[in-house]
Amino acid sequence: MQLRSAGLTEGASIMDNKMLQFVHTAGRMPDKRDAEERRQDFQEIYREYAAAVATEQSSRCSQCGVPFCQVHCPLHNNIPDWLMLTANGRLDEAYELSQSTNNFPEICGRICPQDRLCEGNCVIESAGHGTVTIGSIEKYITDTAWEKGWVQPVKPPRERTETVGIIGAGPAGLAAADQLRRRGYQVHVYDRYDRGGGLLVYGIPNFKLEKDVVARRAQLLADSGVVYHLNHEVGRDSSLAELRERHDAVLIATGVYRARDLQLPGGGLDQVVQALDYLTLSNRKGLGDEVPAFDDERLSATGKRVVVVGGGDTAMDCVRTAIRQGAKTVHCLYRRDRENMPGSEREVANAEEEGVVFEWLAAPEAFTGEGQVSAVRAVRIHLGLPDASGRQSPQVIPDSGYKLEADLVVKALGFDPENLPALFSAPDLGVTRWGTVKADYRSLKTNLDGVFAAGDIARGASLVVWAVRDGRDSANAIHHYLENRDAAPQAAAVA
Numbered sequence: 001m002q003l004r005s006a007g008l009t010e011g012a013s014i015m016d017n018k019m020l021q022f023v024h025t026a027g028r029m030p031d032k033r034d035a036e037e038r039r040q041d042f043q044e045i046y047r048e049y050a051a052a053v054a055t056e057q058s059s060r061c062s063q064c065g066v067p068f069c070q071v072h073c074p075l076h077n078n079i080p081d082w083l084m085l086t087a088n089g090r091l092d093e094a095y096e097l098s099q100s101t102n103n104f105p106e107i108c109g110r111i112c113p114q115d116r117l118c119e120g121n122c123v124i125e126s127a128g129h130g131t132v133t134i135g136s137i138e139k140y141i142t143d144t145a146w147e148k149g150w151v152q153p154v155k156p157p158r159e160r161t162e163t164v165g166i167i168g169a170g171p172a173g174l175a176a177a178d179q180l181r182r183r184g185y186q187v188h189v190y191d192r193y194d195r196g197g198g199l200l201v202y203g204i205p206n207f208k209l210e211k212d213v214v215a216r217r218a219q220l221l222a223d224s225g226v227v228y229h230l231n232h233e234v235g236r237d238s239s240l241a242e243l244r245e246r247h248d249a250v251l252i253a254t255g256v257y258r259a260r261d262l263q264l265p266g267g268g269l270d271q272v273v274q275a276l277d278y279l280t281l282s283n284r285k286g287l288g289d290e291v292p293a294f295d296d297e298r299l300s301a302t303g304k305r306v307v308v309v310g311g312g313d314t315a316m317d318c319v320r321t322a323i324r325q326g327a328k329t330v331h332c333l334y335r336r337d338r339e340n341m342p343g344s345e346r347e348v349a350n351a352e353e354e355g356v357v358f359e360w361l362a363a364p365e366a367f368t369g370e371g372q373v374s375a376v377r378a379v380r381i382h383l384g385l386p387d388a389s390g391r392q393s394p395q396v397i398p399d400s401g402y403k404l405e406a407d408l409v410v411k412a413l414g415f416d417p418e419n420l421p422a423l424f425s426a427p428d429l430g431v432t433r434w435g436t437v438k439a440d441y442r443s444l445k446t447n448l449d450g451v452f453a454a455g456d457i458a459r460g461a462s463l464v465v466w467a468v469r470d471g472r473d474s475a476n477a478i479h480h481y482l483e484n485r486d487a488a489p490q491a492a493a494v495a
Contacts, residue, residue: 018059018084018087018088019059019061019062019063019083019084019087020059020060020061020062020063021056021059021060022060022061022062022124022129022130022132023129025056025057025059025060026130027057027060027129027130027131027132027133028053028056028057028133029046029133029136030046030047030048030049030053030133030136031046031047032045032046032047033045033046033047035353035354035355038207038324038354039323039324039354039355040324041207041324042205042206042207042286042324043206043207043210044110044206044207044208044209044210045207045350046136048140048143049136049137049139049140051144054086054136054137054140054141055086055087055089057132057133057136057137058083058084058086058087058132058137059087060124060129060132061079061080061083061084061087061124061132062123062124063080063084064080064123067079067080068121068122068123069118069119069121069122069123069132069134070118071121072117072118072120072121073117073118073465074117074463074465074466074468074469075101075102075108075465075468075469075472076101077098077101077102077105077118077138078097078098078100078101079118079134081097082094082095082097082098082138082141083132083134083137085097086137086140086141091141091144091145092145092148092150094141095141095142095144095145095150095151098138098141098142099142099145099151102468103174103175103178103179103468103471103472104171104174104175104217104464104468105138105139105141105142106138106139106142106143106146106213107171107200107209107213107214107217107464108135108138108464108465108468109135109136109137109138109139109140109141109142110135110139110208110209110213111204111208111209111464112135112463112464112465113313113344113346113347113463114134114135115344115345115346116344117465118134118135119131119132119133119134119135122134146216151220153220153223153224153225154178154181154182154224154225155224156181156182156183156184157184158184159184159186160183160184160185160186161186162185162186162248162249162482162486163185163186163187163188163246163247163248164180164185164186164187164188164247164248164249164250164251164478165188165190165243165246165247165249165250165251166187166188166189166190166250166251166253167190167191167234167240167243167250167251167252167253167254168189168190168191168198168252168253168254168255168455168457169189169190169191169193169196169197169198169218169228169230170197170198170199170200170253170254170255170455170467171198171200171455171464171467171468171471172253172255172454172455172456172467172468172470172471172474173189173191173198173251173253173454173455173471174189174196174197174217174218174221174471175467175468175470175471175472175475176251176253176454176471176472176474176475176478177189177221177226177471178221178224178226178475179471179472179475179476180475180478180479181221181224181225181226183475183479185478185479185482186225186227187225187226187227188226188227188228188229188247189221189226189227189228189229190229190232190234190238190243191228191229191230191231191232192231192232192233192234193230193231194230194231195215195218195230195287196214196218196221196228196230197211197214197215197217197218198255199255200214200464201214201215201283201287202276202279202280202283202284203276203279203280203283203314203317204279204283204317205279205282205283205317205320205321205324206283206286207320207324208317211283211286211287234423234424235422235423235424235425239424239425239426240424240425240426240429240448240451241425241426244448244450244451248450248482248485249450249451249452249478249481249482250450250451250452251451251452251453251454251474251478252420252437252446252451252452252453252454252457252458253453253454253455253457253467253470253471253474254418254420254455254457255455255456255457255467256415256416256417256418256436256456256457256460256461257276257415257418258415258416258417258418258435259274259275259276259277259411259413259414259415259416260413260414260415260416261274261411261413262309262364262411262413264364264365264366264367265366265367266366266367266368266369266373267367269367269369269371269372269373270298270371270372270373271298271372271373271406271407271408271409272367272373272409272411273299273408273409273410273411274410274411275308275310275314275315275317275318275410275411275412275413276314276415277299278299278318278321278410279314279317279318279321281293281294281299282294282299282321282325299408300325301321301322301325301326301327301330301408302325302326302327303326303327303328304322304327304328304407304408305327305328305329305331305404305405305406305407305408306319306322306327306328306329306330306331306406306407306408306409306410307330307331307332307333307376307404307406307408307409307410308322308330308331308332308333308409308410308412309333309334309364309376309409309410309411309412309413310332310333310334310411310412310413310414311332311334311335311336311341311342311343312341312342312343312412312414313342313343313344313347314412314414315332315334315343315412316343316344316347316348316350316351317412318410318412319332319351319356320347320350320351320354320356322408322410323351323354323355323356327408328407329357330355330356330357331356331357331358331359331404331406332351332356332357332358332359333359333362333363333364333376333378333404334358334359334360334361334362335361335362335363335381335394336360336361336381336383336391336392336394337360337361337383338358338360340383340391340392359378359404361380361381361382361383361394362378362379362380362381363378363379363381363394363396364376364377364378365377365378365379365401367406367409368403372407373406373407373408373409374405374406374407375403375404375405375406376403376404376406376409377401377402377403378401378402378403378404379396379397379400379401379402380396380397380400380402381394381395381396381397382394382395382397383395414461415456415461416434416435416461417431417434417435417436417437417456417457417460418435419435420435420437420457426448428447428448429446429447429448429451430446430447430448434460436457436458436459436460437453437457437458438453439452439453439454439458443477443480443481444458444470444473444474444477445477445481450481452474452477452478452481453474454467454470454471454473454474455467455470455471458470
């Protein structure tokens with residue numbers, strides 16, 4: 001059998017014999033720490049795969065002729081091939097293949113909702129044998145590569161004189177920076193925060209993604225020649241026009257940070273907070289920063305009755321953070337049922353194990369209290385006919401009101417773009433009616449010459465893996481733009 005992506009044939013028949021072991025070998029996730037133990041800290045909940053187990057689990061792959069795991073991965077990772085290499089002990093080659101399509105495989109292996117993407121579309125899962133544990137194996141491959149010293153800074157074949165400015169040090173921006181450095185461009189990354197990584201650092205809790213994992217990637221890019229300008233806010237420290245003058249191309253990859261809100265009575269009470277504020281301060285505390293709002297317990301869940309409103313992955317991060325902070329009780333209020341919840345099913349299961357109570361088919365009606373929230377007034381919901389999106393419409397059940405006592409309410413309703421034309425002092429920057437930067441879906445060009453957009457700021461709030469894909473695509477688009485720009489004067493001179 002020929003490896004699809006690498007064209008490697010040596011020992012292929014031997015490798016084939018080690019695959020398709022799903023018939024005899026059951027699927028096995030890495031060992032999960034006991035729920036009571038993980039409630040006490042912010043460490044990752046899964047232990048490392050032992051080498052023998054990773055090899056065994058990789059061998060369960062059926063090597064499908066049409067690999068739906070790869071099809072449903074936004075990056076189209078060469079999953080069957082690096083599973084085969086892992087099963088045959090060729091881990092260094094597995095790493096090379098894995099990182100050839102994904103700039104951050106150890107991060108995606110930890111936080112991707114594999115149950116909705118690659119693993120959820122695994123053929124042997126559909127056949128009832130249980131999915132191949134793709135995400136855990138991906139994490140194992142790259143963690144091993146770091147331990148063995150296989151992960152090295154980029155050394156481009158030649159250095160180019162063109163410079164590219166990237167606004168945003170999140171997954172889209174850093175993926176683009178990595179790809180552009182591989183082509184030899186001089187890359188400068190501007191970010192409002194004091195650390196590279198964006199929401200990977202400040203929005204995702206340690207128990208899903210430990211911060212040293214992100215920090216070593218950011219440092220690898222610095223060692224590769226990427227220049228960071230941290231604590232640099234475009235619109236305050238420079239304008240978009242100034243960056244355009246400074247660089248040959250500019251990529252906007254800011255992500256989306258404006259929290260969606262609930263316009264309900266009592267929304268202005270103390271201790272009714274936005275999810276990103278809550279998670280950012282918690283993560284800063286874990287990083288060792290001084291956080292007065294946490295130290296004086298304003299934004300700490302310790303000893304409090306916590307209610308989180310929302311049903312996505314951010315809501316899951318909030319409820320599980322509150323558990324680890326020592327909350328008295330934690331309830332998650334979601335207006336649809338479990339089957340319609342947008343968050344990962346695994347995350348829901350992990351939260352339930354840790355003691356979170358889910359209030360399905362329930363929605364807040366008001367927040368009550370004297371100056372500070374003391375309760376959430378909620379109503380029961382039933383799902384009616386589908387709306388324009390195809391999802392059943394939540395409808396309030398008459399006379400179904402009830403009260404949930406609460407000392408801290410966290411609103412986790414998703415994110416929208418900030419007003420970038422105003423923020424960047426760039427009124428000519430085109431945006432959509434949703435506020436995202438208007439960019440051609442193929443070239444990723446905005447209406448401003450030499451300015452591109454990628455990640456959530458162009459597509460809307462989405463997954464990290466899609467941000468990585470967009471970052472890679474934007475790097476290709478920028479390279480194509482600069483190559484054509486430089487070639488045009490030469491062609492004119494010849495003519």
